[in-house]
Amino acid sequence: MKRILLVFSLILFTIHCFGQQYSQYNTGTLYDSFENPSRASFTPDSSRKYAFNFFLPNFSVNSFLTGNSQVPLKSRAFLGYYTMDNLKFGENKFNRVNFNANYYAIMFKIFSNLDGNTEMGISAQVKTELRGLFSDESIALFNGPTAFENDHYQNIFNNSAIYQAYHQVSFTYREKINRQLAVGFKLSALMGIRYQKIDIATSALDIDRLNDQAFLTMTGRYKMNYIPGSFTTHDYLPTFRNPGAAIGLGVSFKTRDAFNLQFNLKDLGFIHWSNRSYNYNFASMDTIPQFSTGRRENNIYDAAKNVAKTNETRGGFITPTNSRFEASANKTFWLDYGNQFRYSPTLVLSKEVFFDGFTAALVNPITKGNYTLSLTTAYNNYKLLSVGGQFMIKTPNAEFFVGSERIIPTTRLAMASLRNQSQINKNPSYTSADLFLGVAFKFGPLIEHPLNASYVPTEQKRGFISRIWRRIFGRDEDY
Template sequence: MKYFLLAICFLFISVETFGQQFSQYNTGTLYDSFENPGQSTFKPDTSYNLAFNFFVPNFNSNVYLTGNGQVPLKSRAFAGKYLNTNLVLGNNRFSRANIEANIYSLMFKVYTSLDGDQEIGISTQTRAEGRGLFSDETLLLLTGFDKFTGDVYDNILNNQYTEQTYHQVSFSYREKVNKQFAIGFKLSALLGIQYQKLQIDQSRIEFDKLNDLANISLQGRYRISFTPGEFSGRDLLPTLRNPGASISIGTVYRTRDNFTIQANVKDLGFIHWYKRSKTSNFNTTRTALDLNTNRREDNLYAAAYGIIRSADTEGAFVTPTNGKAEVSANRSYWFDYDRTIKYSPTIVLQKELFYEGYTAAIVNPVQYNNLVGTLTSSYNNYGIFTTGLQFMVKAPNVEFYMGTDRLIQTANLFSSAGKSNAAINKSASYSGADFFLGFSLKFGRLIEHPLNGSRIPLGERPGFLKRIWDNIFHPGRDDGS
């Protein structure tokens, strides 16, 4: 999809691949350990002590769209025209878009000590976050004004969208402070790429059908961190122009009855967008001409763009990242005496910290020796239910996985992209696509317990988190340090 109409729907923004992924929970992959910092990626006596993705991108990507706007936008993107199927005038109906991406270009971890299962790592990644709401009437307007029987309409164009992209350079540390509890964190420097936010609080449109025009009035706020038309490929390179920081903290607790409880606060941070960014508190009117011609879309775009950029002022501003809080519970079950077949279901609850979104998911991996098949289902507060599949090869020192958390919707969207009329016109609760892929290897020396070791250990100092833990919960105990 080259252009995706969000918010006012006169403003096109580039759609990239975005996503939210649950299939990696409790897999012990390198990706899992960076996303859930309390999770370990090494296993003593079977793993080597270095893990690396060798610059093979590990990523997940997702986009979804709900509401009556699905068919019009898919038909515009893939067939070059708007089909106003199911669009309703005057019922305050909105379509919702959500987009998010996470691409790791570098992941490297070192197992530093058996005493505390200490791990340190570095990573570089690129993230994107976006969401939007736009009205049925906005899309109806793009098909012409035949459906608009009146001459004046108020607040039918009150749309909004937000999107930001940034690079992330991180340091991670994980330690097992006792037999049951582990904690980890990821500290990140953020390098902003671009940001846009549009919110229309009030709107009015007056049709002059005799003269084939409309007067459009909008009031709201627009922010943008770059100059459209001047953004180029070199602007994707990391710079210190838009600095920021974030933190992720993860804990893992293993109960006496072998349940694994995880709690995470992820990507809690901010970005400071540089002083030449623009903010426009707009409240004005523009005229869109020739609404019954093939210039309609361009003319509506020009009118809306002229309004939202009518009050530009330069200045820096700060935006939050899309932080999340998560809790999960997992337990493994072996199906045979030789322990070759394992079922490890995980239940995950996730809440966005700065938005209203929350999601519940259940991850169902079945492992046979080194092969893993996973069925994942999730449901969120927007009424979206997803089902996906993952295939994984998970050996002690090799891991590869691929899959989708939206299997049916991804297939349908690819059919739409192939200009299948049946797929384009299909009525569904939502449209979307999702795909993820990952790879890493472990190398170096084998991690060995002293009793199994092929070398004589010289003694290892407990990790600093364990020393803090012991000082709090076991004051006065001699830890040997």
């Protein structure tokens, strides 16, 4: 990261990688089947045997920024200067940034067994996870001494942030046990790209206006993974320097009254960062020269870096991935007598395993033929309400979808990026950049039931999970 404090506050606008969303639940897309491994992505007698994204990116982002810093950061990002009107000094006001990102470069699946209704697949993706808290005064610092009336401030930069990015290469398996029950799992190898964590326990700022300088003092802890030399684009390539593993489990169950229930433990994993990684227990002071000039942002970065990178020790450490446990319930209704319009709402409850995040979402898709329009509402434990939408075209052998889980704040941010002054000056409950998009195709021979097939198999095969199930519980009843 180029500027420690600045990047923690501007991360919403500077990361170009994309996270998790809910509109894909129960859509049967290839993306849905990799995120929720018990979900089927093939339709027998309609789909072809292989599904692939042909290296076309499938991605999503889920991010938000709350607090008084929204207007100053938007004005700095899009107009080139900070607007200080919204910031509060001495009131212990903090801003929250949260970012989860997911980018699939490769998704490939094969329908391997008709009788067991089994699917197997491989995928390669990149994930980014970030969360942080920073004070109003941390933003004001980058505007120079004019934002500060006094010459001494104590504990106004006691911020915290954690950032993690990694590659994930996965194998998925899905099997339908009977007409009611399907199970799936996702086994992943992880390769860490970047990790940084900072916790500032105490801080102070002393301003020397006569000499146009300031003195920044901080104590706390700072961790970062080992990078040979300066971090470059080459370091985004997969390596085994920071290995890890993850597992995902999914169960789908259809009740007698046609409710579809899903339970997913998503990507529960850990990464071991290199034993050459850096650990700093810093307690130091550094000077910010030319505090009122155009060089101040670089000088603040240099001072913060010099303070944070003191009292160095080396050693590896283990960090968890942002795993989630999700439960959902879905049922389909026909809205007209001619069965042209289908309504299939899904209620999703999502809880982060290692953090405090909790979200409840309601997905409302209406389908006519191959076209689907969805309205999604969600509410999380940070008391943020979001409304999103999705447009999808889906046939048995092709699919395309695009949408946003937070369509109104995302539109506002897009308008602000066009230097719309009224949107830049708005300070809503949160600012968000939220977008998802995907495409995939199926090819190969058609999946056919024996009564419809031009080729009739001579023996019945079942998936290995079904065989274990039958040995434990006896012959299953397909009702």
